[in-house]
Amino acid sequence: MALTEFRNVAIVAHVDHGKTTLVDAMLRQSGAFDDRAELVDRVMDSGDLEREKGITILAKNTAVRRPGAGAGGADLVLNIIDTPGHADFGGEVERGLSMVDGVVLLIDASEGPLPQTRFVLRKALAASLPVIIVVNKTDRPDARIDEVVEEAQDLLLDLAADLEDPDAQAAAEHALELPVVFASGRAGKASTTQPADGEEPDADNLDELFTLLYDVIHAPRGDVDAPLQAHVTNLDASNFLGRIGLVRIHNGRLRKGQQVAWIHHTAEGEQETKTVKISELLKTDGVTRVPTDEAVAGDIVAVAGIDDIMIGDTLADPDNPVALPAITVDAPAISMTIGVNTSPLAGRNGGTKLTARMVKARLDQELVGNVSLKVLDTERPDDWEVQGRGEMALSVLVETMRREGFELTVGKPQVVTRTIDGKLHEPMEHMTIDVPEEHLGAITQLMAARKGRMEQMSNHGTGWVRMEFTVPARGLIGFRTTFMTETRGSGIANSVSAGYEPWAGEIRARHTGSLVADRAGKATTFALLGLADRGDFFIEPGAEVYEGVVVGENPRAEDMDVNITKEKKLTNMRSATADATETLSKARSLSLEEAMEFCAADECVEVAPEAIRVRKVLLTATERAKARSRSKSRDQQSGH
Numbered sequence: 267m268a269l270t271e272f273r274n275v276a277i278v279a280h281v282d283h284g285k286t287t288l289v290d291a292m293l294r295q296s297g298a299f300d301d302r303a304e305l306v307d308r309v310m311d312s313g314d315l316e317r318e319k320g321i322t323i324l325a326k327n328t329a330v331r332r333p334g335a336g337a338g339g340a341d342l343v344l345n346i347i348d349t350p351g352h353a354d355f356g357g358e359v360e361r362g363l364s365m366v367d368g369v370v371l372l373i374d375a376s377e378g379p380l381p382q383t384r385f386v387l388r389k390a391l392a393a394s395l396p397v398i399i400v401v402n403k404t405d406r407p408d409a410r411i412d413e414v415v416e417e418a419q420d421l422l423l424d425l426a427a428d429l430e431d432p433d434a435q436a437a438a439e440h441a442l443e444l445p446v447v448f449a450s451g452r453a454g455k456a457s458t459t460q461p462a463d464g465e466e467p468d469a470d471n472l473d474e475l476f477t478l479l480y481d482v483i484h485a486p487r488g489d490v491d492a493p494l495q496a497h498v499t500n501l502d503a504s505n506f507l508g509r510i511g512l513v514r515i516h517n518g519r520l521r522k523g524q525q526v527a528w529i530h531h532t533a534e535g536e537q538e539t540k541t542v543k544i545s546e547l548l549k550t551d552g553v554t555r556v557p558t559d560e561a562v563a564g565d566i567v568a569v570a571g572i573d574d575i576m577i578g579d580t581l582a583d584p585d586n587p588v589a590l591p592a593i594t595v596d597a598p599a600i601s602m603t604i605g606v607n608t609s610p611l612a613g614r615n616g617g618t619k620l621t622a623r624m625v626k627a628r629l630d631q632e633l634v635g636n637v638s639l640k641v642l643d644t645e646r647p648d649d650w651e652v653q654g655r656g657e658m659a660l661s662v663l664v665e666t667m668r669r670e671g672f673e674l675t676v677g678k679p680q681v682v683t684r685t686i687d688g689k690l691h692e693p694m695e696h697m698t699i700d701v702p703e704e705h706l707g708a709i710t711q712l713m714a715a716r717k718g719r720m721e722q723m724s725n726h727g728t729g730w731v732r733m734e735f736t737v738p739a740r741g742l743i744g745f746r747t748t749f750m751t752e753t754r755g756s757g758i759a760n761s762v763s764a765g766y767e768p769w770a771g772e773i774r775a776r777h778t779g780s781l782v783a784d785r786a787g788k789a790t791t792f793a794l795l796g797l798a799d800r801g802d803f804f805i806e807p808g809a810e811v812y813e814g815v816v817v818g819e820n821p822r823a824e825d826m827d828v829n830i831t832k833e834k835k836l837t838n839m840r841s842a843t844a845d846a847t848e849t850l851s852k853a854r855s856l857s858l859e860e861a862m863e864f865c866a867a868d869e870c871v872e873v874a875p876e877a878i879r880v881r882k883v884l885l886t887a888t889e890r891a892k893a894r895s896r897s898k899s900r901d902q903q904s905g906h
Contacts, residue, residue, distance in 0.1 A: 271336035272564035273483050274514070276347040276362045278386035279372035284402040288372065288451035289328060289346060295454060295471055296330045329550040329566075332476065342480060345550070345566045363389055364593050365499045365514045365566060368396045368483030370475075371418075375401050375409035375448075375463075377758075378417045380698055385762045388425055394433040396482050397422075397441040400475070405450045408728070409463045415446055444482060447475050486516075488563030493583035494518030494526060497590045498575055499566075507546055507570035513581060516590065520561045520569070520581070522547040527587035528572055530579040539587050545571030598640055598653035599693035599739050599763060602660055602862075603677035604629065605649035607872055609881060610786065610812040615874030617673030622648040625674065628667060639663070649675075653682055655763075657743060661859050664873055668858070673874040678865040681740045689768055693739040696721075696764040699749075700732050701757040708752045709733065716741030717770040737761075738770045744863035776866060779825045781818035782882060783811040787831030794850055797828055803853050804880070805830070814885030816869060819854075827887055856880065868893070 277285045328346050335342035347362040363369070369390040373379055379387075390397055399418050401411060419442060426438035448467045449456040456475035457467035488495075500512035513520070520526075521544070528542045548555040548568040561567040569581070580589045606622050607613075613620055619628070629641045629650060640653040654660045657679050664676055684691045697718065701709055703725070710720070710733075718737035725731050742761060749759055781801050791807040803818040811817060811830055820826050856864060861871045861878050868890070872879040884890045 270341050270343055272343050272345065272486050273368070273479055274345045274347075274366040274486060274564070274566060275368050275370055275479060275483055276366040276390075277370045277372060278362075278390065279374075279383065279402075284374070284451040285372055288400075288402065288449065291451055291454035292330050292344075292346065292472060292476075293328060296332060331551065335476070335480065343565070344476075344479065362499075363393050363395065364497065366395065367486055368398070368479070370398050370400055370479070372400050372402045373414055373418055374406075375404045375411050375414055376406045377700075378410075378414040379421045380760050384421060384425070384696075387421065388428075391425055391429060391434045391437050391441075392431065394431070394437045396437060396444075396484075398444060398447060398478060398482055399441065400447040400449050400456070402449050402451055404448050404461050405453065405464060405466045407464050411448065411460060411463055415460075418446075445478070447478060449475065486564030488515065488517045490517075490519060490563045492517040492563075493586040493588070494520060494581065495583075495588060495590060496520060496581040497593075498577055498579040498581070499593070501575070501577060502568065509573060509575055510548070510568045510570050511572060511575040511579070512566065512568050514566050515561055515563050517563050518583065519563070520544065520547060520567065522557070522559050525584060527582045527584045528575070528579060529582060529587055529589045530574070530576055531592070537589065541584050542572050544569050544581075598638065598655060598682055600656055600660060600679050600743075601651050601653040601682050602679045603644060603649050603675075603870075604652050604664065605646065605675045607673035607675055607874060608648075609675070609815070609872045609879070610885075611810060611872075611877075612673060614810075615673060616671075616876035617874045618671040620673050625667075625672065626650065628670070628672065632663060656739075657859070657862065661862060665858050668873050668875055671875055673872075676862065676871045676873055678867060678869065679743050679862060681738070681743075683769070684766055686766065691766040692769050694764040694767050695737055695739050695742055695761040697735045697737050697742070697759060697761040698732065699735070699757060699759045700730055701753050703729055703731055705753045705757065706731050706733075709749070709757070712745075712748065712752060713737060713741075715774070716745065717773055736764055736767075738767075738773065739763075740770075741773050744776060744865075747860055747863050776864075777823060779820035779823055780816040780866065780869065780880070780882075781820050781826050781828050782887075783815050783817050783830050784813060784827040784887060785829060785831060786812040789817070789830045790833055791850060792834040793828075793830050793832040796832065797830070798851065800826065800828065802851075804856055806853050807850070812885070813887075814882040815872075816880040816882065819864075 277289060279285045330344040330346060332342040332344065347365055371383070371387055371390070373383060387397065401414055403409065404411060422438050422441055426435050429435050429438065445458040447456050447458055448460055450466045453466050454472060455467045455469045456472045457469040458474055458478070459468050461467050495517040496513040496515045498511045498513050502510040502512065524544050525541055526544060527539050529537060529539050532538055546569070547558055547561060549558040549561060549565070555568055558567070578592045582588055604625065606620060606625055607617065629652065633639055633641060638655050638659070642651040642653070644651050652660060652663070654663070660679065664674065667674060681692050699709060713720070713735050716737055718735040718741060720733060720735055722734040723731065746759070749757055781803070789805050789807055789809045789811055794803060794807055801818045801820045805811065805817050817828065817830050856878060858873065858878055861880050864880055865871060868883055869880055870883050872881050882890060884893055
């Protein structure tokens with residue numbers, strides 16, 4: 267009789283459909299937390315940024331232990347991978363799927379399947395994994411359970427028709443035959459009996475979900491007695507153990523102190539094999555890692571002792587070193603330059619990491635754990651082009667570096683183009699927008715200006731309209747802020763990659779200009795009051811400025827150089843209006859994402875721990891005028 271049975275499962279869903287809350291409930295009901303332990307909501311979202319943004323950014327694993335729940339009274343270990351729901355972190359989802367034998371697809375009982383639901387489901391079916399559909403949040407007052415179940419089944423049929431691989435089609439058909447689970451992650455209840463809209467499932471706990479996971483998802487197919495083969499699927503670090511590799515054991519056994527063959531690829535792409543020793547072996551128990559002496563095929567464990575271990579590497583038997591296939595992820599769609607802070611105020615905004623060497627080392631470190639990122643050299647020695655899935659993925663990297671004490675210059679996000687059959691192609695996005703009916707016209711106009719093509723529109727009769735567009739990824743740079751303004755914060759927009767199409771032509775996303783400081787100094791109240799009718803300002807009186815920094819937004823399309831440091835002339839004559847008080851409207855404070863979206867083509871963002879500023883790439887007005895005349899003459903020559 268086996269002492270332990272394993273089931274490896276990934277929980278995938280769209281943003282905010284309740285993955286992390288459901289994992290919380292599974293852990294609590296399995297006794298993973300001590301009776302005296304303080305209960306924390308969304309325990310898996312451990313990063314500061316994850317808690318602030320309310321989204322999962324990194325795929326993480328946990329182990330739920332169910333004593334006596336396996337065959338013949340064996341213990342059951344459910345290794346659960348909690349994956350991100352945002353398309354920009356798709357690399358994390360793909361990596362998570364390489365570790366598991368089945369998928370739980372969570373769908374919100376009100377919102378139904380959204381673009382990221384389609385994305386993660388396609389990935390799961392392409393890997394021929396069994397899929398259990400869980401309709402979550404059945405207790406939402408606006409739940410529409412029947413329609414959501416129908417939409418989920420339509421989505422499965424739709425994807426099955428697209429897939430060419432017979433195994434993937436069989437996985438889709440199998441998913442249609444399985445019972446749908448109805449759950450409320452917050453209440454910790456799940457049942458295969460459908461409740462009424464807005465009500466909790468008729469169950470006391472999650473036992474029905476646990477039973478279905480055990481019955482539907484097959485045990486790992488590895489052979490315990492075969493030569494060792496383990497795949498490195500994630501990385502972590504510890505102050506005591508150094509770099510830690512998270513591995514899924516496909517065959518054989520792994521022991522603490524064992525000599526293994528480490529197969530990895532060099533920077534040139536060549537395969538290398540070295541013999542290394544596993545100095546520490548850790549298994550996951552709930553949300554903590556504890557030392558163990560041995561792990562067997564099917565388990566997901568952490569190993570230490572290999573300093574340069576990378577995602578995609580294989581640990582194998584030294585006498586029979588056979589590599590496992592590499593992990594592949596989709597190509598990046600958005601790029602931007604990241605370099606050292608070159609502004610006149612560099613080093614005066616709380617940053618401690620200012621040199622090019624430090625920035626390069628940090629970007630190289632990010633490449634180790636982030637499989638969907640690429641870093642390329644540029645013509646300048648202190649600038650690098652960083653490519654990623656989307657704007658959010660790149661802004662999360664910059665924000666993390668800012669909090670670590672880096673000062674950076676960040677360029678405007680651009681799209682990564684391809685030349686196919688001699689024609690320039692650009693990445694496209696499939697966008698789903700939910701808005702109240704009164705904003706329908708404004709959003710249609712907004713998307714048309716960004717070359718968006720409406721594919722579908724539906725009205726559920728609830729006062730909300732759902733529209734689906736295909737739009738160039740370029741058109742979505744700087745889209746979110748305008749969208750939120752147009753819908754007064756009520757709209758929901760989600761997008762997912764939709765391949766490449768020929769270049770769609772010019773898109774003018776920003777119709778306003780910049781107010782640019784024309785000299786260095788401190789901003790004065792007198793100057794700001796005098797310029798109050800020129801536009802919105804980003805700075806308060808007393809703020810330090812330099813020539814070329816953007817201090818506000820001009821409602822007109824052109825840029826305007828302004829003297830923001832002008833002081834009031836002092837005289838000994840009392841003015842008749844001296845006692846009249848003038849109030850200055852509050853400055854707009856730009857977040858990192860807003861600053862990146864606001865940037866024009868000739869602007870960049872200065873990022874430091876204590877300040878985020880938009881500035882011109884060329885700081886002086888004469889340099890900018892020369893650059894404009896050069897580009898004008900180039901355009902005229904190309905026109906001839």
